Amino acid sequence: MPVIAPILIELVKTGAQMIATWVMGNAEQRAEVEALAQKNVDESTAGLAALKAKWPVGDAETQAIIDAEKEKQQ
Amino acid sequence: MKLLLIALVLAVTGCGGWRLNVQRGISTLALSASGCGTVLDKANDAKQLAIRELAKTDANGAQIVLTGWAQTRSKIFLGCEVANLLAVEAKRLAPAMTSKDAALWIGKLLAAAADVVKLLNEHGLKLPGGL
Numbered sequence: 001m002p003v004i005a006p007i008l009i010e011l012v013k014t015g016a017q018m019i020a021t022w023v024m025g026n027a028e029q030r031a032e033v034e035a036l037a038q039k040n041v042d043e044s045t046a047g048l049a050a051l052k053a054k055w056p057v058g059d060a061e062t063q064a065i066i067d068a069e070k071e072k073q074q
Numbered sequence: 075m076k077l078l079l080i081a082l083v084l085a086v087t088g089c090g091g092w093r094l095n096v097q098r099g100i101s102t103l104a105l106s107a108s109g110c111g112t113v114l115d116k117a118n119d120a121k122q123l124a125i126r127e128l129a130k131t132d133a134n135g136a137q138i139v140l141t142g143w144a145q146t147r148s149k150i151f152l153g154c155e156v157a158n159l160l161a162v163e164a165k166r167l168a169p170a171m172t173s174k175d176a177a178l179w180i181g182k183l184l185a186a187a188a189d190v191v192k193l194l195n196e197h198g199l200k201l202p203g204g205l
């Protein structure tokens with residue numbers, strides 16, 4: 001038993017270190033994934049808003065061309 | 075004591091896994107929503123050019139095509155916006171999600187991303203990457 005005890009203690013220490021490293025790694029990974037999700041959501045929201053503002057301008061330009069052509073073709 | 079430790083480790087890692095997957099689901103859906111808008115924008119550019127070209131020979135026909143396209147574009151864009159709103163909502167709720175909520179949200183997020191792909195495909199459009 002006196003021989004086994006230090007080995008057991010070392011085993012427990014190593015195990016605890018491994019778990020700690022693993023949990024820390026998970027926390028870092030989680031933070032990265034969360035930040036990426038936020039970035040993607042922000043970019044998507046901004047991108048869609050920009051399109052919503054852009055398209056009516058293009059529509060109006062096309063409409064003006066159509067109106068001009070209608071006059072010519074009448 | 076052993077059981078308690080095992081339960082603690084499982085709870086921490088299990089919970090982290092669910093939350094991580096919710097965040098991945100949010101990213102997937104946000105990227106789908108964004109891609110949906112980008113694809114639609116490219117299609118719109120091409121359509122506007124085609125309509126302007128058509129107007130030179132058939133102004134009335136071009137008018138009909140423009141009106142029809144604007145309606146189609148609005149319908150598809152609504153799908154893009156709904157997907158984005160769902161991603162925004164999931165991001166807002168994510169910190170307070172239990173693992174049961176998270177499981178439901180993962181399903182909801184991935185189903186919504188699939189809906190975006192389906193909606194685009196229905197109108198002959200495709201997300202980059204051949205989805």
